[in-house]
Amino acid sequence: MAEVYNWQLGRNMEYPYEEHHSKRQFAAVFNTNRCIACQTCSMACKSTWTFSEGQEYMWWNNVESKPYGGYPANWDSKILSQLAEADPDGQKWSEDGTFDGKTIFEAAPKNERVLGYLPTNAEWRTPNLYEDTSTKYKSSGKLGLADGGAELPAHKAWFFYLQRICNHCSYPACAAACPRNAIYKRPEDGIVLIDQERCRGYRKCMEACPYKKPMYNAQSRVSEKCIGCYPRVEGSDPLTNGHPMETRCMTACVGQIRLQGLVDLNEDGSWKEDRHNPLYHMVKVAKVALPLYPQFGTEPNIYYIPPRWVPREYLTQMFGPGVEEAINAYRAPSRELLAVMQLFRRSQEIVFRYEIEEGPKAYETKVRGEKFTMYNDTVIAYRENGEEIFRTEVEEPVIVRPPERSNAI
Amino acid sequence: MSGHDKEFDADDPMALVPAVMDVPMDEASYRQMAETFVEEYMLLGYSDEKIVGLFRNPFYRATHEILKTKGEAYVMDLIEEIRNG
Amino acid sequence: MRPNTGLSSVAGAATIAALVGFVFFSVSPATRARAADNTRLDQLEKAGDLLRAHKVDGVLPTDPDDAKWAAASEHEVPLVSQFAVAPSAAKLTRSQISVRALYNDSEFALLVVAADATKNDDVSTAGHFADAIAVGFPTDYGEGIPLPYIGMGNEGRPVNVWQWKAAWQTDIDSGYRGVTEAYANRIPRAGPINYVAGKAAGSPLSQTSRTSPVENLVAEGFGTLTSTPSAKLDGKGIYKDGAWRVVMKRPLKPNGVGARIRVGAGLLPITFAVWDGAAAERNGMKGLTRWRFVVFSGENASAKQATPASTVLAGADPAKGKSLVAALGCTSCHALPGVASGGIVGPDLSYAGAIHRPEYLLESIIKPNAIVVPAPGYFDPTSGLSTMPSFYNMRADEDDPDSPLIVTDDDFRDMTSYLWSLR
Ligand code: SF4
Ligand code: SF4
Numbered sequence: 001m002a003e004v005y006n007w008q009l010g011r012n013m014e015y016p017y018e019e020h021h022s023k024r025q026f027a028a029v030f031n032t033n034r035c036i037a038c039q040t041c042s043m044a045c046k047s048t049w050t051f052s053e054g055q056e057y058m059w060w061n062n063v064e065s066k067p068y069g070g071y072p073a074n075w076d077s078k079i080l081s082q083l084a085e086a087d088p089d090g091q092k093w094s095e096d097g098t099f100d101g102k103t104i105f106e107a108a109p110k111n112e113r114v115l116g117y118l119p120t121n122a123e124w125r126t127p128n129l130y131e132d133t134s135t136k137y138k139s140s141g142k143l144g145l146a147d148g149g150a151e152l153p154a155h156k157a158w159f160f161y162l163q164r165i166c167n168h169c170s171y172p173a174c175a176a177a178c179p180r181n182a183i184y185k186r187p188e189d190g191i192v193l194i195d196q197e198r199c200r201g202y203r204k205c206m207e208a209c210p211y212k213k214p215m216y217n218a219q220s221r222v223s224e225k226c227i228g229c230y231p232r233v234e235g236s237d238p239l240t241n242g243h244p245m246e247t248r249c250m251t252a253c254v255g256q257i258r259l260q261g262l263v264d265l266n267e268d269g270s271w272k273e274d275r276h277n278p279l280y281h282m283v284k285v286a287k288v289a290l291p292l293y294p295q296f297g298t299e300p301n302i303y304y305i306p307p308r309w310v311p312r313e314y315l316t317q318m319f320g321p322g323v324e325e326a327i328n329a330y331r332a333p334s335r336e337l338l339a340v341m342q343l344f345r346r347s348q349e350i351v352f353r354y355e356i357e358e359g360p361k362a363y364e365t366k367v368r369g370e371k372f373t374m375y376n377d378t379v380i381a382y383r384e385n386g387e388e389i390f391r392t393e394v395e396e397p398v399i400v401r402p403p404e405r406s407n408a409i
Numbered sequence: 410m411s412g413h414d415k416e417f418d419a420d421d422p423m424a425l426v427p428a429v430m431d432v433p434m435d436e437a438s439y440r441q442m443a444e445t446f447v448e449e450y451m452l453l454g455y456s457d458e459k460i461v462g463l464f465r466n467p468f469y470r471a472t473h474e475i476l477k478t479k480g481e482a483y484v485m486d487l488i489e490e491i492r493n494g
Numbered sequence: 495m496r497p498n499t500g501l502s503s504v505a506g507a508a509t510i511a512a513l514v515g516f517v518f519f520s521v522s523p524a525t526r527a528r529a530a531d532n533t534r535l536d537q538l539e540k541a542g543d544l545l546r547a548h549k550v551d552g553v554l555p556t557d558p559d560d561a562k563w564a565a566a567s568e569h570e571v572p573l574v575s576q577f578a579v580a581p582s583a584a585k586l587t588r589s590q591i592s593v594r595a596l597y598n599d600s601e602f603a604l605l606v607v608a609a610d611a612t613k614n615d616d617v618s619t620a621g622h623f624a625d626a627i628a629v630g631f632p633t634d635y636g637e638g639i640p641l642p643y644i645g646m647g648n649e650g651r652p653v654n655v656w657q658w659k660a661a662w663q664t665d666i667d668s669g670y671r672g673v674t675e676a677y678a679n680r681i682p683r684a685g686p687i688n689y690v691a692g693k694a695a696g697s698p699l700s701q702t703s704r705t706s707p708v709e710n711l712v713a714e715g716f717g718t719l720t721s722t723p724s725a726k727l728d729g730k731g732i733y734k735d736g737a738w739r740v741v742m743k744r745p746l747k748p749n750g751v752g753a754r755i756r757v758g759a760g761l762l763p764i765t766f767a768v769w770d771g772a773a774a775e776r777n778g779m780k781g782l783t784r785w786r787f788v789v790f791s792g793e794n795a796s797a798k799q800a801t802p803a804s805t806v807l808a809g810a811d812p813a814k815g816k817s818l819v820a821a822l823g824c825t826s827c828h829a830l831p832g833v834a835s836g837g838i839v840g841p842d843l844s845y846a847g848a849i850h851r852p853e854y855l856l857e858s859i860i861k862p863n864a865i866v867v868p869a870p871g872y873f874d875p876t877s878g879l880s881t882m883p884s885f886y887n888m889r890a891d892e893d894d895p896d897s898p899l900i901v902t903d904d905d906f907r908d909m910t911s912y913l914w915s916l917r
Binding site: 181 | 580581582619620673674676683687688689690691692693694695697699700717719776777778838875
């Protein structure tokens with residue numbers, strides 16, 4: 001095993017291959033606080049990439065309710081318990097933010113390159129099973145119908161939606177596990193792909209990916225995975241005249257929770273300082289967005305703004321030690337962060353740089369005894385070549401539905 | 410055998426597959442959830458009166474559920490706490 | 495019915511030939527060479543390293559049940575789990591196959607019988623893996639040409655693999671089993687099948703019409719296995735009574751990339767692998783065996799290229815070798831039988847002799863860098879050198895060239911004979 005540096009863990013870790021980095025990295029920020037689980041993203045992906053024979057069960061993009069659901073079922077609790085078993089009581093972060101436990105590479109048994117498991121067919125079958133279910137459900141035993149008729153879900157406890165695509169990891173477990181070297185990470189944008197000609201359907205990637213994003217196609221008998229809509233990211237879709245475009249799941253997002261882009265990397269894999277790249281701002285400056293299960297060790301590149309109503313212990317397990325800081329940055333956003341958050345879903349094009357023009361004060365209020373002032377700033381988004389894509393303001397008009405139409409759809 | 414006791418059978422096409430999720434709801438988590446609602450509204454610049462209205466209105470299911478379960482005093486206390494810290 | 499092996503008469507002839515050669519050893523160089531060859535063959539046979547291919551008239555059979563197979567000798571070949579490189583089986587297991595070989599002036603055919611409690615030919619869900627049987631040959635071989643590394647060959651020493659697949663057999667017997675066929679209750683789709691990426695990319699696995707259940711592959715090291723079409727590489731597998739009976743056959747000359755089988759030019763190195771779909775075996779998770787040699791009966795070809803174990807290890811003492819292995823600390827990196835806390839840094843050597851030839855074992859102790867197994871931990875990624883130390887030419891006093899060697903050549907052979915005994 002080679003030693004590679006994983007900045008999300010704050011330390012070197014074992015990885016089967018030498019450290020190499022792409023020039024740029026595909027990355028995105030998902031704001032879990034705003035997702036409405038409409039699944040438009042899932043359908044956008046499916047109708048673009050996985051509508052063929054053999055792809056019926058594939059959801060390269062899925063949205064699951066935590067802590068109840070998972071696709072495949074229990075994917076995260078399964079790998080977490082495998083890790084806990086391999087390293088009892090050791091899976092901890094130290095005070096300085098270094099991960100002291102074992103990654104899936106370090107915990108691999110001698111006969112495998114990565115610790116993992118192959119989900120069963122049943123686990124893939126029902127992407128949203130056990131989610132959004134009434135706590136009042138009682139079965140009479142007849143066709144599974146409820147005694148007193150069905151009741152609508154009434155959530156008494158916290159839950160949140162987790163949006164998941166392939167993380168186009170910097171240290172992909174799928175590529176590490178493939179005995180065929182059929183999986184590669186593109187040097188130009190870090191998108192991780194399975195070579196459809198070299199793959200021999202061994203499903204070692206399915207077994208190794210902790211996020212369970214490579215999937216076996218029973219029609220073609222080889223495995224497939226999220227391709228990061230690479231033609232769009234390359235700008236080869238005619239819609240934007242050659243300018244890089246965000247993926248289908250991002251651009252379709254109804255809740256406007258997703259923003260995807262490309263970040264420039266230094267040779268050592270660290271993010272090049274790029275103060276006015278919205279992703280750089282959110283991840284590195286405001287530190288409002290965190291990787292999903294960084295302790296797995298793959299250095300995933302989808303960053304999540306954690307849901308602020310969820311118990312911190314659960315969130316820390318899921319997003320690592322930066323949770324409190326991220327939530328604080330989100331609940332009382334700086335003037336700049338607030339403006340950056342307006343960049344979400346105003347355009348299909350990748351925003352490479354933003355600028356803010358200060359605007360007038362919109363209102364002032366008090367929260368937790370502290371003054372909070374809202375300014376109607378304008379944020380301007382630019383292409384790679386410096387051309388303006390769009391500009392938008394922080395304040396949005398609020399329209400209250402009149403009482404006589406309160407139940408209208 | 411009642412449906413309730415029936416073992417889960419992944420291959421039974423007739424089986425409805427909802428699950429009873431009895432997630433224990435402790436007071437602290439409940440309060441955290443309720444606080445989040447209130448804080449969000451305040452950040453939008455809403456007045457206390459407007460926020461109470463959202464709890465009273467049954468079409469705002471989540472906030473209304475809190476009012477129904479915990480009563481008006483709990484909600485007023487919540488708003489007061491989030492406003493003044 | 496057990497086919498007539500003809501073993502005893504051939505072995506007898508070899509012994510006699512050896513004797514004749516000994517008595518009249520100055521008669522003629524050709525006779526002497528013949529005698530030496532026969533001695534070699536005899537010794538290889540005793541070590542279980544020889545497979546005899548019998549010549550038959552007419553077309554070679556593709557059907558495992560064909561009566562012509564009765565003419566071939568049956569050879570038992572033991573297999574052990576591949577355990578040198580991850581991914582490998584979680585637990586070492588042993589199994590056995592039987593092999594028969596036939597040839598004529600233009601073709602070569604093998605019949606492999608492998609016991610298997612379940613028939614696994616379905617790959618129509620993510621959780622299913624299918625049985626497979628493969629045979630491997632060096633793409634080039636002959637006197638003076640070293641054998642490729644047993645696992646997928648190595649750089650400069652490619653191997654040609656014929657892999658029969660249970661899933662492909664079913665494709666041929668009853669049509670390609672895609673999702674439409676696999677899921678009978680599936681709501682039928684109107685119109686033709688949509689774009690299937692693997693098929694469009696030309697993956698041989700995705701092709702819905704096949705003419706052979708056997709895939710032709712070449713490899714030059716781990717991860718380099720490449721499918722390459724070879725017309726007329728044919729075969730047939732039948733599952734019956736708890737066993738697969740599989741025929742693979744091909745013209746002597748490859749129709750494309752592959753090993754050229756030269757009947758008159760010496761021994762043909764051969765190896766086998768078996769995958770059990772029920773145990774989710776695929777890729778490196780398989781049963782494997784060491785290089786053996788096919789001798790074409792009735793051909794007066796030289797046997798010089800194969801060195802019998804008894805020659806490599808003549809006079810070596812496995813018991814002494816075992817204590818040397820313990821004394822030199824080999825067990826701190828390698829698992830060996832009877833060692834409680836076997837090392838896990840290097841490959842497990844519990845069945846070293848089952849998958850490696852003695853000359854390879856000897857070479858790898860003396861010169862660990864001759865063939866470096868490219869698995870994580872086995873070599874230094876920067877230098878590419880093996881992490882295994884060598885005691886070769888190391889002296890008790892580094893600065894004194896006259897001080898005794900720590901490990902002598904005889905010691906190396908003793909150690910090798912111990913590893914070779916682990917079969
Ligand atoms: S489209 Fe956006 S809001 Fe809808 S489920 Fe997907 S991520 Fe959530
Ligand atoms: S999320 Fe999984 S499939 Fe995607 S790059 Fe990472 S390891 Fe590979």
